Amino acid sequence: MDDFKIVGTFDVTELVFLAFVLFFLGLMVYLRREDRREGYPLEDEVTGRVDTPGGVLSTAMPKTFHMPFGRDSITTPTKGREKVDVAGARTFRSPGAPYYPTGNPLVDGIGPAAWADRAKHTDLDGEGRNRIVPIGAADHISVHARDHDPRGMSVIAADGAIAGTVTDLWVDRAEHVIRYLEIDTGGKKILAPMAMSKIKGRLGQVEIDAINAADFAGVPTPETAGQITFYEEERIVAYFGGGYLYANRARQEPLI
Numbered sequence: 001m002d003d004f005k006i007v008g009t010f011d012v013t014e015l016v017f018l019a020f021v022l023f024f025l026g027l028m029v030y031l032r033r034e035d036r037r038e039g040y041p042l043e044d045e046v047t048g049r050v051d052t053p054g055g056v057l058s059t060a061m062p063k064t065f066h067m068p069f070g071r072d073s074i075t076t077p078t079k080g081r082e083k084v085d086v087a088g089a090r091t092f093r094s095p096g097a098p099y100y101p102t103g104n105p106l107v108d109g110i111g112p113a114a115w116a117d118r119a120k121h122t123d124l125d126g127e128g129r130n131r132i133v134p135i136g137a138a139d140h141i142s143v144h145a146r147d148h149d150p151r152g153m154s155v156i157a158a159d160g161a162i163a164g165t166v167t168d169l170w171v172d173r174a175e176h177v178i179r180y181l182e183i184d185t186g187g188k189k190i191l192a193p194m195a196m197s198k199i200k201g202r203l204g205q206v207e208i209d210a211i212n213a214a215d216f217a218g219v220p221t222p223e224t225a226g227q228i229t230f231y232e233e234e235r236i237v238a239y240f241g242g243g244y245l246y247a248n249r250a251r252q253e254p255l256i
Contacts, residue, residue: 032057037076045095069128071121086110105246106215106239113242118230125174130227132179135169137226141176143169148201155183155192155206158247161213164190166206170228180228180236181206183216190219191228196240211243 037060042051064075087108088099101108109115123131135141143149150166157163168182170191180191198207220235222228228236245251 029057033060036060037063038078045097046093069124101246104218106211106218106242107220107235109238111242112245113238115234115238118234120229120231122227122229123233129173131173132170132228132233133173134182134226135171135178138171138173141171141173148199150181150197150199150206153199153204153206155181155208155216157211157213157216158209158243159212163208163213163216185216188217188221190216190221191236192216192219193237193240208240210240211247215243215247 033056036058040058043049044051060077062075062077064073066073086099087103088101088110090097090099099110101110101113105111106113125131130137135143151169153166155163155166164183164185166181167184167189169178170180170182171177172179178194181194181197183190183192192208196208196210198209200207219239220232222232
């Protein structure tokens with residue numbers, strides 16, 4: 001039995017096939033535009049020449065996201081952040097050549113110390129409250145009786161020296177975990193990522209081998225007491241992360 005003809009020899013099967021092809025082509029165009037919201041157009045590493053100056057597949061239409069709890073809307077692609085000055089220099093002039101920091105490697109934003117320009121407001125839980133807070137502000141969270149409470153313990157740095165004392169715990173209200181240790185370095189209180197800390201309860205110590213004791217004084221600190229923004233979290237984690245490569249010269253050289 002022949003298919004139902006719409007016009008001449010054009011039948012339903014051909015119509016469905018053409019509809020699928022057009023849909024698929026439209027989907028590819030849409031996806032290629034959407035994945036170019038940030039970081040485009042690309043530039044040649046050596047000459048700075050723009051590789052993708054624009055066009056149908058290289059330009060995303062503006063999209064606005066309405067943030068919850070009365071926060072300002074965000075429109076992408078963002079404007080005004082296309083150029084970023086990196087405090088570093090190339091090891092040699094060639095595509096793909098690595099950069100090395102030209103100043104303080106823990107804050108220059110190079111390699112493992114790289115950080116993103118995240119939003120300068122706090123993370124919120126489902127009820128609109130600050131998500132990461134000192135444990136005293138989260139009355140439903142406490143250290144388990146069978147676990148070692150790090151408060152009061154000495155902090156041992158990468159060089160084996162004492163960097164300070166743990167004075168408080170910053171917890172995640174939503175996930176009920178410790179995110180940061182508040183450490184008194186003897187004149188300044190800083191936050192250290194719990195993920196980079198090792199609690200040695202029997203010794204009464206917390207080991208943080210990311211940076212040396214003298215580097216703790218330079219850790220970025222939150223501007224507002226009792227709260228931490230996305231941007232501040234990014235800078236703190238990048239500072240400690242950079243120490244795994246830049247804390248001492250031995251870490252920067254190959255094993256062989």
